[in-house]
Amino acid sequence: MDTQQEYDVIIAGSGLGGLTCAAILSKHGFKVCVLEKNKQIGGCLQSFSRNKTVFDSGVHYLGGLEPGQNLHQIFKYLGILDKIKLKKLDLDSFDRVSFRDDPKEYKLAQGYDRFIAELKNDFPSEEKAIREYCEMLKYICEKFPLYNLRMGGLEEKASMLHINAAEYIEGLSSNKRLAQVLSANNLLYAGVREKTPLYVHALVLNSYIESSWKCLDGGSQISKWIGRVITSNGGTILRYQDVKRIVAEGKDVQFMETADGSRFYGKSFISNIHPAVTMDILESDVVRQVYRNRIKNLENTNSAFIVNAVLKPACFPHMNYNVYYHDIEDTWGGHIYDENSWPGNYAMFISPDRHNPNYANSISVMTYMNIRELSEWQNTYNTVARPGNRGEDYEVFKSLKALKLLDLVYRKYPQLKVCIESFTASTPLSFRDYIGGDDGTAYGILKDCSDPFRTFISPRTKLNNLYLTGQNLNMHGILGVSMSALATCGEMIDMEQLLQEIKQA
Ligand SMILES: Cc1cc2nc3c(=O)[nH]c(=O)nc-3n(C[C@H](O)[C@H](O)[C@H](O)COP(=O)(O)OP(=O)(O)OC[C@H]3O[C@@H](n4cnc5c(N)ncnc54)[C@H](O)[C@@H]3O)c2cc1C
Numbered sequence: 001m002d003t004q005q006e007y008d009v010i011i012a013g014s015g016l017g018g019l020t021c022a023a024i025l026s027k028h029g030f031k032v033c034v035l036e037k038n039k040q041i042g043g044c045l046q047s048f049s050r051n052k053t054v055f056d057s058g059v060h061y062l063g064g065l066e067p068g069q070n071l072h073q074i075f076k077y078l079g080i081l082d083k084i085k086l087k088k089l090d091l092d093s094f095d096r097v098s099f100r101d102d103p104k105e106y107k108l109a110q111g112y113d114r115f116i117a118e119l120k121n122d123f124p125s126e127e128k129a130i131r132e133y134c135e136m137l138k139y140i141c142e143k144f145p146l147y148n149l150r151m152g153g154l155e156e157k158a159s160m161l162h163i164n165a166a167e168y169i170e171g172l173s174s175n176k177r178l179a180q181v182l183s184a185n186n187l188l189y190a191g192v193r194e195k196t197p198l199y200v201h202a203l204v205l206n207s208y209i210e211s212s213w214k215c216l217d218g219g220s221q222i223s224k225w226i227g228r229v230i231t232s233n234g235g236t237i238l239r240y241q242d243v244k245r246i247v248a249e250g251k252d253v254q255f256m257e258t259a260d261g262s263r264f265y266g267k268s269f270i271s272n273i274h275p276a277v278t279m280d281i282l283e284s285d286v287v288r289q290v291y292r293n294r295i296k297n298l299e300n301t302n303s304a305f306i307v308n309a310v311l312k313p314a315c316f317p318h319m320n321y322n323v324y325y326h327d328i329e330d331t332w333g334g335h336i337y338d339e340n341s342w343p344g345n346y347a348m349f350i351s352p353d354r355h356n357p358n359y360a361n362s363i364s365v366m367t368y369m370n371i372r373e374l375s376e377w378q379n380t381y382n383t384v385a386r387p388g389n390r391g392e393d394y395e396v397f398k399s400l401k402a403l404k405l406l407d408l409v410y411r412k413y414p415q416l417k418v419c420i421e422s423f424t425a426s427t428p429l430s431f432r433d434y435i436g437g438d439d440g441t442a443y444g445i446l447k448d449c450s451d452p453f454r455t456f457i458s459p460r461t462k463l464n465n466l467y468l469t470g471q472n473l474n475m476h477g478i479l480g481v482s483m484s485a486l487a488t489c490g491e492m493i494d495m496e497q498l499l500q501e502i503k504q505a
Pocket residue numbers: 012013014015016017018035036037038041042043044045057058059060061062063241242243244272273274304366431434435436441442443469470471472475476477478479481
């Protein structure tokens with residue numbers, strides 16, 4: 001296939017970033033073509049079903065979807081807001097946090113007033129610290145222009161980038177438990193004690209405190225509906241198209257080539273593929289080795305192991321909040337483990353039974369796992385688009401790990417044990433093969449407060465017509481990636497006008 005000059009913009013990868021760019025640009029009259037290697041579009045938004053139960057591969061809850069909030073406005077502009085089936089999590093707790101040897105559950109509530117009130121119940125003498133923490137989150141978020149759908153420069157946020165999250169939170173008070181509670185859901189951004197900047201914590205937490213929602217019937221609704229926006233604007237989405245080469249001449253990319261040798265020509269190109277992989281497949285004399293090495297040597301966030309369990313009907317009560325549990329002292333330490341200490345923590349996401357909403361029909365339990373544990377199977381590959389068999393040993397490994405993780409969950413929820421009908425597990429290899437990157441990273445490039453500018457990736461590259469998008473730019477997550485897509489599109493269309501359109505949607 002040769003698509004000489006057929007498109008204005010060719011986009012490699014149909015993650016939320018690629019799809020959002022395609023939707024925005026197609027709304028602005030660009031003829032776009034999205035190339036996706038998988039059978040299903042959406043990257044981390046993909047859902048799958050087991051035993052007639054839908055599971056999410058990577059979106060368990062969303063923030064900022066109340067009228068007037070940032071993601072609400074972006075989804076409204078995209079025309080998908082009223083299409084997605086959402087359920088608001090409990091107002092008094094979108095997350096509940098608990099710790100080994102402590103029967104108490106600490107609630108993180110929606111709305112700053114409620115958030116403060118709930119924490120004050122648990123820490124009556126810490127009101128000052130709790131209020132200071134909330135003010136700091138709001139202050140930081142104000143400094144990020146795109147987060148507030150307005151124009152602005154890097155200098156505004158520069159002073160925020162060096163603050164370390166763990167240090168700040170632990171410095172708020174001498175109450176160790178309060179610091180553990182405030183950092184307990186750092187699996188949301190794969191926090192690393194020495195590195196994770198406070199701004200990462202603030203942007204994520206603020207959006208959930210503002211409002212927290214769950215997608216009923218899977219996060220793939222988001223990609224499905226954005227996909228429809230693209231095609232209804234004349235755009236094209238091609239699946240089973242594994243981009244293997246991005247070929248430039250001088251300062252311009254000429255075409256992208258997929259595994260079967262098809263070439264896609266366009267005026268501009270966007271890569272939603274991990275920047276390190278983008279560098280590997282980019283053929284250009286202009287992009288120097290120093291730049292490539294800088295990108296390729298950036299550390300990624302840790303990977304995850306997830307157990308997805310189908311529950312027996314009317315057995316386990318539905319809890320309309322997420323659970324974060326820590327079996328170890330250091331809430332930032334779950335990714336540092338050995339065979340005996342794994343799993344150090346977990347997050348549990350619960351889905352209601354549609355026919356009997358007082359009960360849960362499934363749970364997903366997520367913890368850290370390093371891809372090094374899977375070195376035995378590193379040369380295997382398995383996706384729906386390119387099926388492979390990792391062998392019986394791999395299945396045994398997954399089952400043993402899943403049972404170990406579930407054992408930790410049963411400690412807090414013993415009644416769950418008899419409610420599990422069946423379970424499957426995904427490993428860092430699943431993330432590697434379905435999303436890309438070589439280490440199965442959950443959220444892409446790890447932000448580092450000691451050298452923040454090094455971990456910022458610009459949507460612009462050294463080539464005139466090649467741009468980057470996705471979670472590796474500004475931030476991961478549905479909100480973060482939507483912001484990254486705005487930044488990428490702002491390189492091709494008038495950003496001020498785009499932000500106006502979004503605000504007026
Ligand atoms: C386990 C997990 C849980 C998460 N939970 C939440 C949550 O609860 N809330 C939240 O807001 N966010 C969550 N996230 C984060 C969020 O899902 C991601 O940040 C976001 O979806 C990433 O979007 P992206 O645009 O970077 O693309 P990605 O999702 O990284 O997708 C990249 C796409 O590019 C495609 N691709 C790669 N290489 C090629 C190639 N060579 N040719 C063609 N196509 C290619 C891939 O197949 C994929 O479709 C979670 C992520 C994970 C992993």
